[in-house]
Every structure is written in structure tokens, then in C-alpha cells.
Amino acid sequence: MSDVNRPALSHERIRQLDHACLWHPFTPMQAWFEEDPVVIVHGDGNELIGDDGRRYLDGVSSLWCNVHGHNHPELNAAITAQLGRVAHTTLLGLTHVPAVQLAERLVGLAPPGLTRVFYSDSGATAEEAALKMALQYWHLSGQPGKTRFASLVQAYHGDTLGAVGVGYSETFHRFFKPVLADALRLTPPHVRRWRDRLSHDEALDLAVGEARDSIAREADVLAAVVVEPLMQGAAGMWPHPPDYLRALREATTEAGVLLVCDEVATGFGRTGTMFACEQAGIAPDLLCVAKGITGGYLPLAATLATERVHDAFLGPPAAGRTFYHGHTYTGNPLGCAAALASLDIFERERTLDRLGPKIHRLEQLLARHVAPLPHVADVRQRGVMVGIELAADATARRPYPAADRMGARVVLETRRRGVIVRPLGDVVVLMPPLSITADELERLVTVVRDAIVEVAGT
Ligand SMILES: Cc1ncc(COP(=O)(O)O)c(C=O)c1O
Structure with missing residues (x-):
């Protein structure tokens, strides 16, 4: 890891301080204390890099705001x-x-x-x-x-x-x-x-x-x-x-x-x-x-x-x-x-002109890899904003019990596979930066598919 990526504190010390002093937004804190936190130390294009050097695709644009990628020289x-x-x-x-x-x-x-x-x-x-x-x-x-x-x-x-x-x-x-x-x-x-x-x-x-x-x-x-x-x-x-x-x-x-x-x-x-x-x-x-x-x-x-x-x-x-x-x-x-x-x-960069084909590609990837899954009840997309609704019974639209925390579990699984997305209940949200590449779009959708299959069992 280059010096610029090396955190000033050890992972263990960061975890201790985080658990001792921070109160995270929209986060059930009791569950948080049981997790080993991902510590982001660097951004590079559409990826975020953890203190262990792992690279994560930023599939939700750091809470729906990143547009042209991280660490952009012009910005x-x-x-x-x-x-x-x-x-x-x-x-x-x-x-x-x-x-x-x-x-x-x-x-x-x-x-x-x-x-x-x-x-x-x-x-x-x-x-x-x-x-x-x-x-x-x-x-x-x-x-x-x-x-x-x-x-x-x-x-x-x-x-x-x-x-x-x-x-x-x-x-x-x-x-x-x-x-x-x-x-x-x-x-x-x-x-x-x-x-x-x-x-x-x-x-x-x-x-x-x-x-x-x-x-x-x-x-x-x-x-x-x-x-x-x-x-x-x-x-x-x-x-x-x-x-x-x-x-x-x-x-x-x-x-x-x-x-x-x-x-x-x-x-x-x-x-x-x-x-x-x-x-x-x-x-x-x-x-x-x-x-x-x-x-x-x-x-x-x-x-x-x-x-x-x-x-x-x-x-x-x-x-x-x-x-x-x-x-x-x-x-x-x-x-x-x-x-x-x-x-x-x-x-x-004519960002909006170049976005149309990416939106279309995302639509195709979702239709091929995600929509047919037995536990996906609905895939909703407008532009690069996507919601994937999970359900115990997709045909009957019968939701999972809230206690199953399916959305949260799928998101943890995607993270293990190097992609960061967020749940809204049992809806998995994808909202990549507009700068996402065709290859990264494929990585995003296939990882999310694999995570759903892993957690839902089919
Ligand atoms: C439509 C809409 N309005 C307002 C907000 C609030 O924005 P902020 O979190 O920057 O206060 C959000 C945040 O997600 C949003 O989606």
C-alpha cells in the first residue's frame, strides 16, 4: 500500500475509537458494534479503498452524491x-x-x-x-x-x-x-x-x-x-x-x-x-x-x-x-x-451524452441477471437509479419477515464480494456514479446477483 493510502492509526485502534466515540447515521448501533467496520482511506475513480488495501466499487455513489468518480484531479x-x-x-x-x-x-x-x-x-x-x-x-x-x-x-x-x-x-x-x-x-x-x-x-x-x-x-x-x-x-x-x-x-x-x-x-x-x-x-x-x-x-x-x-x-x-x-x-x-x-x-466530457448507452446497458444487465431470480419481486430503474425488491415469494409479492433483514444481509454479502451498495428495507439500491464504465456496470450487477442468490438460497 502506498504511504498516501496508509492510515495514521491501526485498524484495531480505529475500530476501538469508532465503537467508543461515534454514533453513525441511520445505523442500528447495537448491530454495528458486532461488526468489524470497513475503514475507507482512499478513493480512486469509481472505487473506494479500505485500510487493508481492498478495493470496493462504489455502487451507491457514496450515498447518491458522487458523479465523476473519487479523487478526480480536476475537482x-x-x-x-x-x-x-x-x-x-x-x-x-x-x-x-x-x-x-x-x-x-x-x-x-x-x-x-x-x-x-x-x-x-x-x-x-x-x-x-x-x-x-x-x-x-x-x-x-x-x-x-x-x-x-x-x-x-x-x-x-x-x-x-x-x-x-x-x-x-x-x-x-x-x-x-x-x-x-x-x-x-x-x-x-x-x-x-x-x-x-x-x-x-x-x-x-x-x-x-x-x-x-x-x-x-x-x-x-x-x-x-x-x-x-x-x-x-x-x-x-x-x-x-x-x-x-x-x-x-x-x-x-x-x-x-x-x-x-x-x-x-x-x-x-x-x-x-x-x-x-x-x-x-x-x-x-x-x-x-x-x-x-x-x-x-x-x-x-x-x-x-x-x-x-x-x-x-x-x-x-x-x-x-x-x-x-x-x-x-x-x-x-x-x-x-x-x-x-x-x-x-x-x-x-459530455457526461450526459455518454450516459444514455450506460443506462441502456444497466437495463439489459438487470433484465438478464437480476429480474429472473426467484426472490426478486420487482426491478425498478430510472436512469442510473435502481431498486431491486426482494421477496420471500416474488409472484405473490409476499415480503420476508422484517427480522430476517434480507436487504441488509444481501448488502453485506455484496461488500464481501467487493461492491458497496445500500438497502432500503428489502430493496437493494444501486446508484453508481455517472462515470461508471461498462465493465464496472457488469461487475456491479453480477456481484449483486451472486449476493442475492447466496443469501436467498436460489
Ligand atoms: C429526495 C431527497 N430529498 C432530500 C434529501 C436529504 O438530503 P440530505 O441528506 O443532504 O439532507 C434526500 C436524501 O437522500 C433525498 O433523497
Whole structure:
């Protein structure tokens, strides 16, 4: 192992310190203490390297954010160059070069009409800003009664309380229920297709009908409808057709309700286009982006708003219309520099043009190796976002008992075979970096297949 890859501490010492001092996110800690942790010390392209020198394919883009691979020389250089200028300076009362340059680029790339960029530092904070903007917008526009949000059943918009209120998941959020805002839940097409076993068209018709009726009925109190466009990620990778998104846009426009698109997961190429909204030909009033914005290098997020929303906040300071919201590291210059470099790579390497064949290849590999397995009930794909649903009885869609922890066990098995993926319950999620090669795609899918066969027994 080269010196640069050699950790400063022994594996045993790292394990001791980790178990003594760390509290890992989304991790059952008691089970964690029984595991020998994989310690990542280095990244190289689409692979991560452990302290024992083992190489792992990063099959989930380090939690859905890496875009062009790890340790990319251009991204490293952009961050280092900015570091030589200034690491952090605030956007409260000051401005800086990478923030304005990135804002101009984002406005140029985003769906039409989104002309204002409000920075923050994670997907959840981008979402919180959008929710508060929507509430204050209606208040300032003379409709203070519009205080409710609508969102999709099982949506996920982040872990801060406002975001949890619109993105409820029983498993994740039941402890916080008493303090959460009571969002109106719309049933997306997949729930009817899967639960009620309806055809694609029947499910879509019902979902659109329900959304139109509910939005029209609640128009007087609804501030915004919030949606993850085309793919509900954390719900278990559930796609909906562009027609559903178009219907939500039409219904919100007709009812005078804002539409917030949460592209935290789908943005920056994951669904095959820069933003998922493009595939439905719609533009929201507020757009949330994070994760892939910096190529997956640094925590940065943005909430983009239309001029109409932004202008409602204008007035003399004494009028008190200001959006009093922000975070210390809002628009951090290192993050903005990384984001600019990532967008340069998108252009120079024609990342999106080269993605189409990879998406197609992934589809073929999944159809050949994974979909026919007896314990795979469904394979859902949109772009490079994939969910593989495991079931005790795939035909009857009978799930495994939760105590079996099938998803977690399959993921451990893939890791033993040198591929890192993550489960969402019994859905195995694949979301490789856009830079993944054809060979690596094959390795990803065949390892996942072998792991499922090993754990499920067939
Ligand atoms: C659609 C969506 N919105 C928001 C978030 C929250 O992002 P973060 O973890 O950066 O707060 C996520 C994270 O997975 C997400 O998938």
C-alpha cells in the first residue's frame, strides 16, 4: 500500500475509537458494534479503498452524491485553488466570486423561469428553505391562510423537522409525529399499481384524478405541493411517469398553489437528464438541489426560485418582508468551486451524452441477471437509479419477515464480494456514479446477483 493510502492509526485502534466515540447515521448501533467496520482511506475513480488495501466499487455513489468518480484531479485542483484564496466567507451581507459564477450557471441549466439561487448546505436545508419561502410568499402576497403542504405518500425530503413533516416514513419518523406539520398525502401511481395490482394506465388515471381533486379542494389552504420528480428514492426507488408530474404542475397552476420539485437525489444527471423535470417538460416554482451539485465532494445545496416568488420578498427593510433564514456555511466558496468544476466536467466530457448507452446497458444487465431470480419481486430503474425488491415469494409479492433483514444481509454479502451498495428495507439500491464504465456496470450487477442468490438460497 502506498504511504498516501496508509492510515495514521491501526485498524484495531480505529475500530476501538469508532465503537467508543461515534454514533453513525441511520445505523442500528447495537448491530454495528458486532461488526468489524470497513475503514475507507482512499478513493480512486469509481472505487473506494479500505485500510487493508481492498478495493470496493462504489455502487451507491457514496450515498447518491458522487458523479465523476473519487479523487478526480480536476475537482481536487479546483478545491485546492479556492483553498489558496479563501476557504469560507459568509453570504450574509457579503458576496464572493464562486457563489455568483455558480448561481449564473445553475440558472442557465435549471428549467426555465428559475432565476434566483438561495444556497444552503444539504438536501434537508434546501427543502426547509423552500418550505419557508412558500409559507412567507403567500403571507406576503396577502393569503396568510395558505399554510399547508401536500406531498406524496412515503416521500422523503430530508431529516430536519420541516422536511420530515412533508416526507413522512413510519419507520424513520414515528417518534416525531406529535410535532410534525400535518401534510396532505397524495397517493402516487405506484402505490395503486403495486398494492391494488392495477395496470400502469389505470393507476396513473386514479392517481392523477385524486391529485387534481385534492389540490383543487384544498387550494385555499395549500401553500405548495412538494414532489421528488420521476423517482421517489428513499421510499424504495419508486418511479412515476412524466405524465404524473405534468398533471401535478397543471393542477397546482390551476389552483394557485406553488410546486416544489425536490431534485436532491434526481438532479445532476441521475435520471439521464440534468434534471428530472426536463423529461416532463415542466418547471416548478421552487427547485431543491444538493448531493451531486459538487460532484459529491463537499456539502452544498441550493433552492432555486422564480422571480415571482423572489419579488414578493422585496420592499424597504422596515417593511419586514426579508427572508430571515440562512446557515453559517451557506454558499461555502470551496463547495461552489467544486460545483463549478463539476459542471465544467459535465460539459467537457459530455457526461450526459455518454450516459444514455450506460443506462441502456444497466437495463439489459438487470433484465438478464437480476429480474429472473426467484426472490426478486420487482426491478425498478430510472436512469442510473435502481431498486431491486426482494421477496420471500416474488409472484405473490409476499415480503420476508422484517427480522430476517434480507436487504441488509444481501448488502453485506455484496461488500464481501467487493461492491458497496445500500438497502432500503428489502430493496437493494444501486446508484453508481455517472462515470461508471461498462465493465464496472457488469461487475456491479453480477456481484449483486451472486449476493442475492447466496443469501436467498436460489
Ligand atoms: C429526495 C431527497 N430529498 C432530500 C434529501 C436529504 O438530503 P440530505 O441528506 O443532504 O439532507 C434526500 C436524501 O437522500 C433525498 O433523497
